[in-house]
Structures are given as structure tokens and as C-alpha cells.
Amino acid sequence: MISFSNEIKNPYTELDKSIGGRFADNPATNACKLCAPLGASLVFKGIENCVPLIHGSQGCATYIRRYLISHFREPMDIASSSFAESSTIFGGAENFNAGIDNIISQYTPDVVGVCTSCLSETIGEDPGMLLGEYRSSRKDRELPAFINVATPSYSGNHMDGFNATVKAAVRCLCENGGGASCEMLNIFPGLVSPADMRYLKEILDDFGIDYMMLPDYSESLDSPTWDEYHKLPPGGTPRKRITQAASARASLQFGRVLGGNSRDSIGAGEWLEKQFKIKCLKPGMPIGIKESDIFFKTLETLSGKPMPEKYKNERGRLIDSYIDGHKYLFGKRAIIFGEEDFVVGMTALLSEIGVHPVVCGSGGESPHFADAINAVAGDAIKNFPEPPIIVNGADFESLLELALETRPDFLIGNSKGYYISRQMNLPLIRCGFPVHDRIGAQRLLHLGYRGAQQLFDAITNAVLEYNQDNSPMGYKYM
Amino acid sequence: MSMKNKLPDPAAVKDEILKKYPPKVARKRSKSIQVLGEPGLEIQANVRTIPGIITQRGCCYAGCKGVVLGPTRDIINLTHGPIGCGFYSWLTRRNQTDPGPDGENYMVYAFSTDMQDENVVFGGEKKLREAIQEAYDIFHPKAISIFSTCPIGLIGDDIHSVARAMKEKFGDCNVFGFSCEGYKGVSQSAGHHIANNQIFKHVIGLNDEAPEGKYKINMLGEYNIGGDAFEIERILKKCGITLVSSFSGNSSIDQFERAHTADLSVVMCHRSINYVAEMLEKKYGIPWFKVNFIGAKATAKSLRKIAQYFEDEELSAKVEEVIKEELVQVARVAAEIKPKTEGKLAMMFVGGSRAHHYQELFREIGMTTMAAGYEFAHRDDYEGRKVLADIKVDADSRNIEELHVVADEKRYNPRKSPELKEKMIKDGFAFSDYEGMIPEMPAGTMAIDDISHYEMEKLIEAYKPAVFCAGIKEKYCVQKFGIPLKQLHSYDYGGPYAGFVGAVNFYKEIERMVNTKVWKLIKAPWADAPSLHAELACE
């Protein structure tokens, strides 16, 4: 077993994106990232009565809708300003105005969320200015609130778009804060599932904390059957609550990496801290026991209340199951891929259950990725036979090559890992985003003790199933 | 039609829909929403979607890269642009292919140049060249094609000259590009046209070696969603008909190269591929006509027409034999299903041909299509090719290149002499035909082009159809109304629905959907009365 001497600042082999010699200078084969307006749209869908508008050609909106739907299996209205060829020459102002007029007349929304596409960015459209003109030409009527955000995909991926939009929502809607004058806590959970969001809300309620969670698509993107049709699905962060963001007592912003490649990579919480001195707490995504402990500890401090019995028990049961399942997982090797903070959280979880993350890959390009992995799993990793290979700007071709090289026991991440799993006959534990070849992606739970429990069971069972299927005897007992 | 009596008046439904729109929008939409009945009715189609009105339509790139070239397995399809466009078109249409045990298959890959800031500022040609080189070095494919996305047109990368240079450099790999930026045209349709042009220019006619076979045909506009092409191939083979090429379901580039050696082109999806059919006739003398392999009767009819075209007793006899044999099973299942589906309503809004073709299958199990429309079709797909001459060419269509094709000096060979063709036409044989969807729909039903979300909601409220057919973007809205939606783009993991086996699959699927009990569970026991004083539910 190799252990690491302390002089090496970062003990991980960090590979660049030209890994494996394929498509150096980063053209992507089977990309491990999606585009920025998708992330923006997702945030807009998590704001109450908000309609997203992608400023550009309609194709992007259509693609993004169909893609999000394949994950959430819910209605997904995203409008477009439907550029014509002439708009690329004369600008898209006319289409922009018409688009917003039509959204208002059809939906009477509280908020219209405007993001740009690569096309409108390339021709230099400025939605902030367009909105200003729109507003001043329609002074005679009551207008919804607007959020605008620049989301060119040539300088950031879906996660960057997501983070930029959370920040933009706060920037555009919050009223000048009185600095921690209200009891409310801002919570920015990042790209998590509707089930994760419901769980977070339950936890916060149990701690008696008044909060504003942004975005909150726990209902809007996972809604029950309806008795009557809704133009916009119920649920989402109320606009009113967002307006108070700058008066909150503190912000809780999940993610040790956050942003990364976006032009300004600070999160909404950090922005509020900079602008309004609202304290920003930045725990990692609470995936696994240790990261969840930090989160719950923070809530104890914030609420002044002890940890409710319910969660103590969840934690206890989780540890009990770790003990039961440990023998099946210990020493197994895994490849993790997805958004950076998701991968970091997953690395934290796997390394605490004795699984060796051999490759941690993300399509993102944050310089903090390796450090964050070190922070959550550094101790555990020291005991592993070799350090994980950390890949920024990964695509699935490079991950396949690494898989062939590192021979993992399973893969954990989104549905796009399927080809690797198929080619190498390895279990793929589907989680994160996007999961479009299984049902129930919106109900996957990742966060907190309950999420760790679900993940742990899923991982252990995947390994057991694999062993059972490949056993010559076909044992029925473990 | 008897249903007229019990159902809401479609004219009133139309008025109701239009009421909510601002006057200008209402005027425009009014021309795209038509109540059928009057002959000679004109429908507005292929016009730009109104900004802010949520449409089913995609972009030109989607039509070119996704639809027409998407099903090609041995061409490396490289998206030149930022990451999203390529990612979203990564095998999302469920095209199937059978490369054989050692065949090349790049369909499971998504290649993109993944443009970054600096490429947008300084141009992306260098990166494109590198990506092509890499693809060539690693895979040694027969062909690499390049698709431009929106930003490319604006930064002015010349993909065609890059393609030419790389093709020359490699010597053994065909490289060609498609300027299919998403903002061109009004929908996928523009992309189809661009795809047709480039394939015709760069691929068709490269190999004169004709495959063996007595009755050689091209199958145009069949994309092998859910295995449809496999079923059609099975039937053709059984009849002794040789498929020279398929555009582009289960295709290979060799097939495209030899398409001009066939003696007939049959067209499934008229919208997406009629250009190739026309050009094959002009340049090489291969006649074409429209067929439909969706629906058992339509399949039989199409086979008979092919046999008739070849004027060959033996083929006709064989075709009759096959039809007779295949229909046994179809008739048995239809008889079983029909009593459970008869009289129910369907609606379908999809594609450029499916909204028409699938009406056939519903008719076979006694269901009526109350409303139908296309996403990206033109007037000729609704009203028939007879209106082609009076379709106004607007700014959006004018920008799409119209190839000027003339008869090939050496290889032009009219498969039917002009006299013979003339005679066949006189006897009622239709060439280069498409009657369109509307003539087949009963009076009192509706045709709606580029239906919006809101219009869809209104229609469902008014008619409560037993099943609604569209795509994934509509699926979950419609199902929130408690109405099942059948995806006719991707088939919801089902299929095939073409040919005889497909018809049987579809009957069963629809019966299952319209009679499923799951919707009955929606109503909870406490919905009617407060349960406080009611009996215990378990007593």
C-alpha cells in the first residue's frame, strides 16, 4: 500500500482534458456536461409562477425542454424569442418584446426569467438593456418581475448556468437589505432532486427555521396528478420571499466547488455577503454521513435547537446499515462522474463506506475540484492503494479509457454512463442528473442521512446483484 | 358524420381558442386552425412560430443532424458549435440500426467541437480541423460530416472549405458539411432540405455498382424508430424486393452512394425527403411515388402499388401471397381489439407525416381522429402536392438553397419511358404524388398546424379524447389532464408500429392505453364526502 508523504500538496493525479489523447484541445466525444440555459431554465422552473424565456432561436428551448422532461417527466414550458435569420442581423429586440407580451397574455406570470443562448450572446444582445426598453415602453400596465442572466454555453456548462441564475434571481429581485433584519435563512441547495428539496424543507421545518430556498422545484417538477389543469404547475420559491433575501439572517450555500468555469464564479450566498454583508455559510453538499453531520450541526447552531430525535435515528440506522453492508463494499473500486459538487459529495460518501473512488470526473472545469475532493476524502484516500484520478473537463470517451485502465467494480453517476457500463459489463448506479433511462429520477434522494441511506442500499444491492448474476452457483443467500 | 351531434362544434371550439389571443396573433393563428368540410380549404403552414408561444418545433439543425443524418451509423456526425446542441441530439430519437457483428456504428457517440469563448472570438475553423483530424485518426471512418449550429453562421467559419481541404488531405474519407444553423427557416423542415441537398451533392452517385436484384427500390423518409425499418425490410424481402438504399433508417453510406442504381424510389415521409426523390428522378430518371407502411391496409396497398409499377406477374403474385398470409394475424387481433376501442377519439400532433399516417391505424380499430396537425410540414403535406405551385415563398424559405439539378449526361436512364409513364398515368397510376392529410379526414374534424401548448389544452378540454398522440414535450401536460399520451416520435420505448407486425403491436398498445384502469385510481375515497362520520373504509 502506498501512502502519501505530506510534501506533496495535492496528492492526486490531476489529468488535463486532453486525457487519453482523444480530442485534445477539448472537442468533446460524448460530453459529460449540458449547456448553460438548461441550468438557467431549471432554476426558473423552481420559482413560483415563473416562465423561462430563452432569448435566441427556438431550437435551444425545444431541446432543453425535451431533455429536462426526459428526466423529470413533468410539463416543462420554456418559451423562446424564436429568432429568425433576420434577427441575427437586425437584433432580436422585436422578437424579445413580442415574446414577453405573449408570455404575459397566456400565463399572467409573477416572474419572467430571461436567459440568453449562444446565438444571442454571439450577436451581442444585452437582455438587461432589452428589458429596460421593454419596461419603459410598457409603463401603462402592470408587469411581472424579470430576472435576466447571461448564459452563453461557450463559457460555461449547465451547472454554471444554474448557479449564475440563482445569483441573478437574487440580484434582480431582492430589495435593498436591512442586513440580517429578518429571521429568514436563505438556502441555496444547488442542482439537487425534487425529493432532496422536499427532504431539506422537512428538516428545516423540524428545526423550526424560517427559510427561503432557491430554487425550489420540489413541487413544480414533481407534482401529483391534478384535479384541474394548471397553466403553470403549483410550487416554487415565491417571488416575495426572494425579495427579502438581502435581509436574511444568513445564507446557506451548498457546494465546495460551486460555479467554476462561469465568468464570475461566486454563488448567490457569496454575492449577498459581498453586497449586503449577509453571512454566507458554505458547507459541502450534504452527501454521506460526514458532510451531513456538518449540515445538521449548522442547523443546530442556527436554530439553537438540538437535533430532533427523528434525524438522530436516521443517522443511527444509517450507521447500522453501514456495518451490515460494509463487508460487501469494502475495497471496491468506483468511477464517479457528474457535476463537480455532486462528485465531491459522492466521493465523501464512498470513501466513508470503504469504496475506493478510482476516478472522479466532471465535465466542469473548476480549479477547485481537486482541492474539494481532498477536503472531503483526503484522510480516507491516504489508505487507498492509489490516489483517485481527478478529471476536469471530462467526456465519456476519456472516462471509458480510464475505466479500461482502472478496472472499477461499478460506476456511479447519470444515465450517460450507460455505454461504459454496457461495454464493460459493470453495474451503473444511476443518480444525479440526467437520469432518463429509468423511472423516478425526481424521487431519487441524495442528501442527508436519508439520502445516504438510499444511496448506500442502492450501491450495496447493485454490487450484490452483480455478484449473484455472475456467480456460477446462483446463491440465494448472502 | 354522426359524431357531430354529440361532440362540441369545432367551429365554436376554434373561436374559443382564438378569443384569448391578442388580435394580431388571433388573426395569424386563425389561418392555421381549420375545421374540415369545405373542399378547397387552405391551411397556413410552414410559417414562423410566434415568439413566446410555446411550440413543439425544433430547429433547422435538429431536422438536419437529428432527423435525416441521425440514423446513419457509419458517418461520423460532428456538431460544430457549443456543447448543448450536440448533446441534446445524442441518440434521443430512438433510431435503431443493425451494423452487423463487425460493422461500424457511431450512433452511440456524440461528437462536438465544444466551442469555447476564444473560438467564438477568433473563429473555430482550427478547432474544427483538429476535431476532424482526431476523428479520422481514431476511427478511420468512411465519412465525416459537419453540422453548423447557430453561432457558427455568425462568426463566419467556412465549414465547407474546411471539409474540402480535409477530404483532399485524407483521400479515403468523404468529408462534407451542412450549414444548418438553427435560425434558418422556421422549423426542422429547413434542415431536412439542407440535408437532402448535401447528401445528394456529396454522396449519392459515388458508386455505380448496382446490387443484385430484380426489383430494386429506394425507401425514402423512413427513420427506423423503434425498429420500423426492420419490419418493412422483412416484408420487402419476403416479397422478393431489393432495398438498394434507405434514407436513412438502418442505412449505411454505401447505400446512399448507390441509390441512383435503383429503379424506383418510394417515399414514406414526404416532408423530410421529397427533395431527394425529385432530384433522383431529374438526374437519373428514377420515378417516385408515395407509400405508407403504417397500417395493415396501407401496407398492403403500398406493396400492391410497387408490384404494379414493376408490371410483373410474378411479383404481383408474390405480393398477394404475402399480404394474404400476413393479414391473417392482423385480422385476428383487430377483431379482438376493435370492440374495445370502437368509437373512441384520438388526436395527433406530430411530425411531417406521422399525424397523417397514424390515422390509418386508428381507423383500423374503429377510432376517429378528431384533430390532427403537423409540427413542421408545409401546405402540400396537408392539401396535397397539387397546391405546390401556389405556395408563396416567404423570406424564411427563400434562404434555403434550391439545388439546380439536370439530367446526368451518362447515367440518366428513365426507368419508364415518357410514353409508358403517360399511359400509366392515364390508367390511374399516380407518380410523384402526395394527396396530403386533409383529404383523408372526415368533415367536422380539425386540422391545426404548429399547435401551441395553450391550443392543445383547449382542445383536450373540449373533446376529452381517449388518447392523444404527440411527443415527449406534450406527454406530461396531457397526462395531467388524465388522458394517456402516446409518443409518436419515440414510441415510448415501444415499436415497431410499421408493417403488419407493427399494426398488431399498435392495436394492442392503444387498447391497453385507452382502457387502462390507472386513471380511475385518481379519485380518492375522501374526494366526495368528508370521511369523519363515514364508515371505516376497511369495514
Ligand code: SF4
Ligand atoms: S446553442 Fe448554446 S444554448 Fe443553444 S443548445 Fe446549443 S449550446 Fe445550448
Ligand code: SF4
Ligand atoms: S443553437 Fe441553434 S442549432 Fe443549436 S439547438 Fe439552438 S437553435 Fe438549434
